[in-house]
Amino acid sequence: MGMSFVALDRLVKGGQVTEAEAPRVAELWDEIRRLKRDKRAFVPAHNYQVPEVQAVADLVGDSFELAVKARDLPPDQARMVVFCGVRFMAEGCHTLAPERPVYLPRLDALCSLAEVDADDVAERQDFLRAAGRQFATMTYVNTYAEVKALSDSCCTSSNAAKIADRLGVPDILFVPDQNLAYQVALKTKRTYLPPPEPHKFHPREYAEMIEPLVREGEKQGLRGNVFAWEGACHVHHQMSVGDIASIRRQDPETTVIVHGEVRPELQRAADQVMSTSQMAKYVDAHPEKTRYAILTECGLVVRLELDHPEKQFYKPCRLCQYMKATDLESVYRTLRDEPPEQRITVPDEVRGAAARAMTRMIELAS
Ligand code: SF4
CATH class of the missing domain: 3.40.50.10800 (NadA-like)
Incomplete structure (x- = not known):
């Protein structure tokens, strides 16, 4: 988990932002930073968000880290939260800190995995x-x-x-x-x-x-x-052992890391099975390893490329349309307008029991 601060010219050079889009991105970054200050808003972004959103976030990490951080922020530092991620993340944030308004920039940012009755x-x-x-x-x-x-x-x-x-x-x-x-x-x-x-x-x-x-x-x-x-998760479940086999054929020395949401046969074929934050820490902690194939959503791989320009990352990753629904324009509008329909809440009777399950995890994991 960390702050992500990437210069605009790096994003243009890397092809994440086009030359034509760059002036608007710069303008939106300025506006978002001004609004965050004026409104004392906390803006966390998930590891899978697009790089220009990660760049302007207060914190980048996995959903749980971000929710715990949002819960622990003193009220004077965070009057509201604009959660750059998907709906269940904003719900988790509200569940842990119900008194602080949480907004989701895009209501169509859902998740195929979370759809359980x-x-x-x-x-x-x-x-x-x-x-x-x-x-x-x-x-x-x-x-x-x-x-x-x-x-x-x-x-x-x-x-x-x-x-x-x-x-x-x-x-x-x-x-x-x-x-x-x-x-x-x-x-x-x-x-x-x-x-x-x-x-x-x-x-x-x-x-x-x-x-x-x-x-x-x-x-x-x-x-x-x-x-x-x-x-x-439809993103991870569609990856196949063939993805790993073809990279190993091409470059037997590369380190293959997969997310725990890929199929069991891929978990067995990989060198490491990790969460997104563990992946980022692993790459930081191993300067001697220079080539990686990381099988997860592409947003994390793009961020690692920006953080480690000296390393090579093969791209067997996949895109999640829900994670990519959020863009700078929607973050900006949400911060500016605080639209009531984008405020994420959970009915009290459900929230109490959900909060207990989340708190039990925090206790058991520590
Ligand atoms: S990658 Fe997308 S579909 Fe998969 S778990 Fe994350 S939000 Fe859900």
């Missing part, structure tokens, strides 16, 4: 209870507050295994990312139980599918099970 989660919990399983529900921060509210603890991709270790029960219902669920099972020595097909959960068929796997895990002495939910 809370009633379906409650149904799966009933199923596990009826089956006599001793389980805890963990939800990834990439969920809406209604789903967080049903869970025992939230987690991020960097602390998921630690949280699973500390929850003190053998079984975990992991919502919503099936690939991160695999990573948690592997790291905590539990059996990975694949999800049912999306929207096709039938208790009897599902029980028949998982029972042999549960028995096999018990025979191997594993300590419990991870029941994976049928969710995936």
Whole structure:
């Protein structure tokens, strides 16, 4: 997590901003900086945001780091927040600090992973209870507050295994990312139980599918099970082992890092599996490594290229249209107008339970 400050000529040279756009970008940066000062606004940006938005943000990082930072800011330093990211992030920020208004620059900045129906989660919990399983529900921060509210603890991709270790029960219902669920099972020595097909959960068929796997895990002495939910991030889930194989053929010495949201076979083929912030720290901490292939959303890779012009980054990355919905114009307008319809809130009865799950994560992870 850090401040991102990139000069405009670097963005023009790198092709992220065209010559024609540059004067308007400079103008918007000035205006945004002036508004931030005048209104005492805090503007965090996710690692996947476009570079010209990251450049004018107060802080760049992953969703959880940004929400915790926004919570801990003294009120006189941050009267309001304009969250450059997607909706669940702004919700998380509001959940942790409800008294501070949080605005989202674009209401179409959603997330394919976060689209989970809370009633379906409650149904799966009933199923596990009826089956006599001793389980805890963990939800990834990439969920809406209604789903967080049903869970025992939230987690991020960097602390998921630690949280699973500390929850003190053998079984975990992991919502919503099936690939991160695999990573948690592997790291905590539990059996990975694949999800049912999306929207096709039938208790009897599902029980028949998982029972042999549960028995096999018990025979191997594993300590419990991870029941994976049928969710995936469409950006990471579409990456394939072929992406890694072709880079390795081209350059066997390159370091391959993947996000925990990629499919299990890619996690096995990579050198490292990390969260976005861990990736940035890893590249900083290894000056001897000069060539990388980083499989995640392209925004992080562009930022690493700008931060490390001496290194080479192959680009098997993919774009997330939701993350790219936010541009400088929308950040500027939101700061200027504080449009009431762009203020993100969560009903109080949901917020309390969601906040408990987020706070439990903070306690368990520390
Ligand atoms: S990259 Fe994936 S997880 Fe992140 S906002 Fe886009 S769809 Fe959601």
